Every structure is written in C-alpha cells, then in structure tokens.
Amino acid sequence: MxxxxxxxxxxxxxxxxxxxxxxxxxxxxxxxxxxxxxxxxxxxxxxxxxxxxxxxxxxxxSIPETHDVLFMQGGAVGMNAIVPMNLLRGFDAAAFVNTGSWSKKTAKEFAKYGRADVVLSNDADLGQFKAGSYVPDCGALVDSLKSKKYAYLHFCDNETIGGVEFNGQIEQIANQLAFPVVSDMSSNILSRPIDWNCHGLVYGGAQKNIGPAGVTLVVIEKRLLGRSIDHCPSAFDFATVAENGSMYN
Ligand SMILES: Cc1ncc(COP(=O)(O)O)c(C=O)c1O
Incomplete structure (x- = not known):
C-alpha cells in the first residue's frame, strides 16, 4: 500500500x-x-x-511545575466558551487580538459571557499586505492596555485558514501586561518551544498534531485555577478537572 x-x-x-x-x-x-x-x-x-x-x-x-496539563473534550471551539467560564470571575471583559477567522470566532463566543474588546486586528489593508494576511504590530499594546482591567488577552498563535502565524510578538510583551495571555495553538502546538513565563493558558484541539479529534489539550498556569464563574459546569471547570487528574468524568 x-x-x-x-x-x-x-x-x-x-x-x-x-x-x-x-x-x-x-x-x-x-x-x-x-x-x-x-x-x-x-x-x-x-x-x-x-x-x-x-x-x-x-x-x-518543557512544561514547568507552575503549569498543569489537562486533557479535556469539546475541541478548541469548545474552549471558546470554557475559557471565559473559567477565568471571568471578578471581571466583565477580556481583550482580543483578531488575526483571522479562528480568533474572530473566539471573540464572538466570548461576547455571550462578557465584553469582548478587540484591541488589535489585521482587518485593514497595510501597504503591500492585504487585510487578514499579516501579523499586526503588537508594540503599542502595552501602553494602550495599561489602565485596563481585563480577565486576559486572547490571541490565536497560528490562524490555520488565513495562514497568519505569530513569531513571538505577543510573548515579547506578555510580561508587561497586568493580566494573563491565553493562546489558541491548535495548529502549531508542538512545532516550536514555548516560553511558559509568557503564557497563562495555552489550548489546542489535538486532532492536527497530537491525537484524535475531540481531545483538547489545556496547559494552564496553576494560579489561574479556581477563577470559574458560578454556573461553569463541573466537567468543564479547570480546577475540578485538575484536581481529578483529567478524569472527573
Ligand atoms: C487555530 C484553530 N482554532 C480552533 C480550531 C477548531 O478546533 P476544534 O475542531 O478542535 O474545535 C481549529 C481547527 O481546526 C484551528 O485551526
């Protein structure tokens, strides 16, 4: 064969x-x-x-002790709802970087739970680069987000459909932000090393690089566990899943 x-x-x-x-x-x-x-x-x-x-x-x-590894279900699209339910306690908004269809979908789903502020996007044509085809300049984010109270900043590290992949631009500013960075790495996880000091939460559907569709990998900084909103289902509560070694159900 x-x-x-x-x-x-x-x-x-x-x-x-x-x-x-x-x-x-x-x-x-x-x-x-x-x-x-x-x-x-x-x-x-x-x-x-x-x-x-x-x-x-x-x-x-090279995942450090500061982070926990969870195997969950529902795919990366499921995470669009599961992440807000787990991190929104005490907050009413999160910041979103829009670079294509997957990150837009994430912000749209978040809007069911809180205010989704798009703080950076590649929606406009930029000289020779067409809208949706480039990594936007992240340099100004630190100043523009200084006084904001967000639960987290979300970005998609590799926009699978449009082909826009970050190359460490968010990592470079992550430690200057007052809130954690959450990234969808569904299509490039395991393709390069990750600097865990810069990532509060990384998730990805397993089906492209890791295993069967439906399995979802979550790597979360332990200090972010226990921030779920009251009506987060137990099966999707990161703290419950972590306490039960990914086998609550
Ligand atoms: C970057 C990205 N995010 C999210 C998804 C959706 O993943 P899932 O089918 O696991 O919900 C995909 C797609 O396949 C993707 O490439």
Whole structure:
C-alpha cells in the first residue's frame, strides 16, 4: 500500500510505525487481552497510558511545575466558551487580538459571557499586505492596555485558514501586561518551544498534531485555577478537572 502525502490543514499524517503499533494494540494491549477502548479508565494499565502521554507532553514542551496539563473534550471551539467560564470571575471583559477567522470566532463566543474588546486586528489593508494576511504590530499594546482591567488577552498563535502565524510578538510583551495571555495553538502546538513565563493558558484541539479529534489539550498556569464563574459546569471547570487528574468524568 502506498501512503499519500497529506498537506491538509486538518488531521496530519502519522508515522507508519505508530499506526501499526496502534492497530496491533487495538486487539490486545500488551498481552492484557483487551484494547485501550475496552479497559477501565481507573485501571493501572490505563493510568500508565495516561501518565505516559502526559509525561511525553511535559518533556516535549518543557512544561514547568507552575503549569498543569489537562486533557479535556469539546475541541478548541469548545474552549471558546470554557475559557471565559473559567477565568471571568471578578471581571466583565477580556481583550482580543483578531488575526483571522479562528480568533474572530473566539471573540464572538466570548461576547455571550462578557465584553469582548478587540484591541488589535489585521482587518485593514497595510501597504503591500492585504487585510487578514499579516501579523499586526503588537508594540503599542502595552501602553494602550495599561489602565485596563481585563480577565486576559486572547490571541490565536497560528490562524490555520488565513495562514497568519505569530513569531513571538505577543510573548515579547506578555510580561508587561497586568493580566494573563491565553493562546489558541491548535495548529502549531508542538512545532516550536514555548516560553511558559509568557503564557497563562495555552489550548489546542489535538486532532492536527497530537491525537484524535475531540481531545483538547489545556496547559494552564496553576494560579489561574479556581477563577470559574458560578454556573461553569463541573466537567468543564479547570480546577475540578485538575484536581481529578483529567478524569472527573
Ligand atoms: C487555530 C484553530 N482554532 C480552533 C480550531 C477548531 O478546533 P476544534 O475542531 O478542535 O474545535 C481549529 C481547527 O481546526 C484551528 O485551526
């Protein structure tokens, strides 16, 4: 069988040896007589699989002790609602950088929970660069946001559809902001090192670079846990999910 080259922005090609191992283990996981889909999530076998996956991410991304790794569900679009429900306690607004369709969708969903202030965008043509095709200048953000009380600043590190990818511009100013930075890294997570000092929360749908669709990776600074609004569902409350090792449900 010849395998195709897949340059799609969606799910990516997996190494053949990974697919072969998964296929073999689907019938019998390491001689245990059952597959991962059939075993209890409380069993020592599954605990080992889970811890191995988490450790792999922590190692690959050099995630420090200050941050927790959560595996959740609902995809990155689910996070558009889950993040506000988790970080809005005591705030009525958040700041948004719009660089394309994914970040716009995030701000639109946020507006159900609070005021979504678009503080920077690439909506205008800029000389030779067409609207939606460039990373806007982040330099002025520090001064313009100085007196603002936002729950967080959200940006999409790689706008998968328009192809606009940041190259550390937000990281450069993150520590001068009075609130945490939240980033959607669905399509470029694991493609480069991340400076965790600059990120309060990183999330991403797993389907492009990590695993099956629906699984959502959340890396959150521990000090941001426990800020959920009262009607945040327990299954989506980061603190509850963290306390239960991503297995509250
Ligand atoms: C940058 C970005 N954000 C969000 C999403 C939506 O992800 P999900 O399908 O996991 O909700 C995608 C897409 O596939 C994406 O590329």
């Amino acid at each position: 010849s395998r195709v080259w897949n340059f799609s922005a969606g799910p990516a090609t997996l190494p053949e040896e990974v697919l072969k191992q998964a296929a073999e283990e689907m019938l019998d996981w390491r001689g245990k007589g059952l597959s991962v889909m059939e075993m209890s999530h409380r069993s020592p076998e599954y605990t080992e699989i889970f811890e191995h996956a988490k450790r792999g991410l922590v190692d690959l991304l």
